Structures are given as structure tokens and as C-alpha cells.
Amino acid sequence: MTKDYYQIVILGGGFGGLYTALYLSRHRLFQSGKCKITLVEPKDHFLFTPLLYELITGELQRWEIAPSYQKLLASTPIRLCQHSVKEINFKTRQVYLENAQQLSYDYLVVAVGTETRWADISGLSTYALTFRTLEDLEYLKGQLHLLEISDRQILRLGVIGGGANGVELACKLADRLGKRGEVILIERGKNILKGFSPGVRSAAWKALSLRRVNVELNATVEAIEANQMTLVQYDQRNQYPIDLVIWATGTQSREWVTDLDCQHNHQGKLLTYPTLQLIDYPEVFALGDITEIHSSSQKSVPATAQAAFQQASCAAKNIVALIQHKPLKVFHYHHLGDMLTLGQKSAIISSFFLNIDGRLGDIIRRLAYILRLPTPRHRLQVLRSWFIKLIIRVKRLFRWRITQLLQFISVR
Numbered sequence: 001m002t003k004d005y006y007q008i009v010i011l012g013g014g015f016g017g018l019y020t021a022l023y024l025s026r027h028r029l030f031q032s033g034k035c036k037i038t039l040v041e042p043k044d045h046f047l048f049t050p051l052l053y054e055l056i057t058g059e060l061q062r063w064e065i066a067p068s069y070q071k072l073l074a075s076t077p078i079r080l081c082q083h084s085v086k087e088i089n090f091k092t093r094q095v096y097l098e099n100a101q102q103l104s105y106d107y108l109v110v111a112v113g114t115e116t117r118w119a120d121i122s123g124l125s126t127y128a129l130t131f132r133t134l135e136d137l138e139y140l141k142g143q144l145h146l147l148e149i150s151d152r153q154i155l156r157l158g159v160i161g162g163g164a165n166g167v168e169l170a171c172k173l174a175d176r177l178g179k180r181g182e183v184i185l186i187e188r189g190k191n192i193l194k195g196f197s198p199g200v201r202s203a204a205w206k207a208l209s210l211r212r213v214n215v216e217l218n219a220t221v222e223a224i225e226a227n228q229m230t231l232v233q234y235d236q237r238n239q240y241p242i243d244l245v246i247w248a249t250g251t252q253s254r255e256w257v258t259d260l261d262c263q264h265n266h267q268g269k270l271l272t273y274p275t276l277q278l279i280d281y282p283e284v285f286a287l288g289d290i291t292e293i294h295s296s297s298q299k300s301v302p303a304t305a306q307a308a309f310q311q312a313s314c315a316a317k318n319i320v321a322l323i324q325h326k327p328l329k330v331f332h333y334h335h336l337g338d339m340l341t342l343g344q345k346s347a348i349i350s351s352f353f354l355n356i357d358g359r360l361g362d363i364i365r366r367l368a369y370i371l372r373l374p375t376p377r378h379r380l381q382v383l384r385s386w387f388i389k390l391i392i393r394v395k396r397l398f399r400w401r402i403t404q405l406l407q408f409i410s411v412r
Contacts, residue, residue, distance in 0.1 A: 007035075009108050013043065014288065016308040037077060048066070110270070116132060121222070153180065167193060207346060216231060228242055262280060
């Protein structure tokens with residue numbers, strides 16, 4: 001039986017949710033008005049998280065990586081509902097919001113992302129900052145500014161977690177603070193960047209070393225106080241003076257997600273078929289780091305923006321296929337490579353056994369991410385801004401070279 005009208009509700013305005021909505025909005029079914037898309041997201045702005053680090057050093061501006069949903073959705077049929085989700089009733093196909101509003105759906109996409117998981121460490125949640133949102137970034141910048149204008153000669157920062165988030169953050173912080181900064185990166189494992197290629201790890205170690213970042217491996221944080229941190233390493237307990245600590249590891253599903261009446265794994269992640277549909281609820285799709293694809297042949301999909309971006313395309317195609325009574329596509333994750341920022345104007349690109357680092361890596365990474373921004377209009381605006389900055393930088397370099405040449409000639 002074919003309906004005259006379909007309600008698609010998408011929960012979460014990140015890479016999974018927003019991009020699914022945008023993909024659907026370009027299909028003729030939605031342009032004709034036969035289908036209605038509602039995007040539920042409590043924030044008023046999208047955040048391109050891989051470029052959040054560039055705001056620490058001022059390499060990018062807030063508007064470039066955090067455009068408002070009003071701007072992004074202006075020329076689309078997507079309706080924004082700016083509220084938080086309270087619960088979902090899969091049997092009645094109802095989404096309940098915190099403001100007591102209810103949304104009915106024919107098809108539902110759950111892509112709300114995870115939240116910070118605090119470890120059982122004394123003083124961690126009291127003294128440590130997080131780095132996941134624009135609000136986290138603004139608070140961190142405020143704390144850094146207070147330290148920078150203080151009379152302290154040395155500014156000591158601790159970053160807990162040697163994954164991509166921790167390494168990228170440590171490099172940017174070291175560049176911002178310069179010679180005044182002492183950054184310590186703490187990893188409880190035997191090496192940083194677990195799961196990354198040797199080439200990426202090698203470039204990261206080089207970048208950390210050049211920036212004098214102290215990396216402590218096989219180290220566990222025992223306690224954090226207002227101005228010091230206690231580490232346990234090789235059965236020895238050491239105290240480090242510290243001005244600021246950033247917790248850069250650990251996420252978990254939101255409580256209402258783990259309470260949903262559907263199948264979960266032992267970590268509370270939603271189990272889906274390879275088509276990204278929830279087991280037992282084929283009209284519901286789940287994307288991103290809140291899910292585990294239930295398939296013996298499918299390797300674990302990483303909790304990255306790259307994976308969510310690919311899942312969004314698959315989910316959109318499968319929703320259209322369900323409406324048109326066509327076969328659904330199985331999601332296959334294609335790892336296109338890794339890109340990490342390793343400080344100001346420096347990055348590592350690793351793709352298909354090719355590694356490019358340094359300034360060229362930074363340019364390629366920045367361009368690749370700009371081309372992944374949500375809408376063509378916003379991409380063009382950011383590209384224009386980036387090229388103007390490059391032209392200004394080239395002009396300044398050219399003038400400096402000319403000045404140096406004239407001074408050399410005058411001496412001769």
C-alpha cells in the first residue's frame with residue numbers, strides 16, 4: 001500500500017543526522033512535497049568537529065566550522081525542531097520531546113551521538129575540561145586567556161588520552177602557548193594513536209617532540225586537584241603541578257538511548273542490520289557512534305565523522321528505497337585514510353599507503369574538509385575566505401623577500 005504523505009523524523013544534527021536530511025531533501029520525492037523532513041536538534045548551529053582544533057590557534061573562524069542551521073536549511077524543505085529528545089515509543093511511532101511535544105513518524109533516523117563518559121578518578125569531573133563542543137572550546141579559550149595574561153612564567157597543561165583527539169589537542173595547545181607552555185600528554189596504553197598506521201604515529205611523535213610535549217605512556221591518572229595531578233606509572237606514584245587539565249577520552253551513549261526498547265550490545269549501543277535498520281524495527285535507522293552493525297562479515301565501523309558521513313548517504317538511499325518499494329543497500333564502510341592536525345599549519349594525511357605531512361598535509365586536509373562542509377553555498381564562502389587569507393599571506397611573504405633583497409643590494 002502506497003501512502004500519499006510520509007513523515008521522516010531525524011534526531012540529531014551532526015554528521016549522521018544533518019547529512020541524511022540534506023541528502024533526502026535533494027530527492028524529487030521531497031522536493032515535490034510528498035514527504036516531510038523534521039530535523040530535531042537542540043543546538044542552533046552545526047559543528048564540523050574535525051576542524052574544531054583550528055579555533056584554538058585562530059587558523060579558522062567560528063562561522064566557518066559552526067554555521068547556523070537556519071543558514072544551512074534556508075533553501076531546503078527541512079523543518080528544524082530545536083528541542084531535546086526525551087524518549088521514543090517504537091510501537092506507536094512517537095518521539096517525545098523535553099517540551100512535551102510529540103512527533104509522529106513513518107520513518108525515523110536516530111543519530112544523536114554520544115556524550116562524555118567520566119572515569120572514576122578523584123577530582124576528574126570537578127577540575128578537568130572536555131573538548132567536544134563549541135561551548136567546550138569557548139570555555140577552554142577563556143581559561144587559556146586567563147593563564148596567558150597572568151604573571152606565571154610557565155603554563156602547565158595536561159591532556160588525558162593519547163588517541164586522535166588528545167594528540168591533536170596537545171599539538172595545538174603547545175603551539176598556542178609557545179615557550180611558556182609545558183604540555184603533558186597522558187596515555188594509559190603502550191603507544192599513542194592505537195589503531196592508526198605506523199606512518200601516522202611516526203609523524204605524530206615527531207610533531208609532539210618538536211613542540212616539547214611530554215608524553216607519558218603506561219600512565220594512569222589517580223587524582224586531580226586544583227593545581228596538581230597524581231599519576232601512577234610502573235607502580236610509582238608521581239605528582240605533577242598543573243594549571244589546566246583536558247579530558248580527551250571516553251564516551252558513552254545517552255541514558256535515554258540505552259533505555260530504548262530495542263536490542264543493544266553490552267556497551268549500550270544500538271544493534272542494526274547492515275542496512276542500518278534497527279533489529280525488530282525496519283522503519284528506524286540508527287547511525288554514528290551509538291550503533292553497532294550486526295553482521296558477522298562486517299568489521300567494526302569506527303566512531304568517526306568519515307563513517308557517519310558515509311552512513312548518512314546509505315540511510316537516505318534506503319529510506320527512499322523503502323518508500324518506493326525497492327531493494328535496500330547494505331552499508332559498507334570504505335576507509336579513505338586518516339587526517340590529523342599536528343599543530344599550527346601542520347597535519348598528516350595517510351591514504352592508500354601514501355603519507356603527506358607538514359604544511360602540504362595541512363593544506364590538503366583543510367581543503368578536503370572544506371569540500372565536506374554541508375552545503376555548496378557554505379563551502380564556497382569558506383573557500384573564498386581561505387583563498388583570501390592565502391593571497392594575503394603570499395603577498396606578505398613576497399614583500400618580505402623584496403625587502404630582504406633590497407637590503408642586501410644596499411649593503412653591497
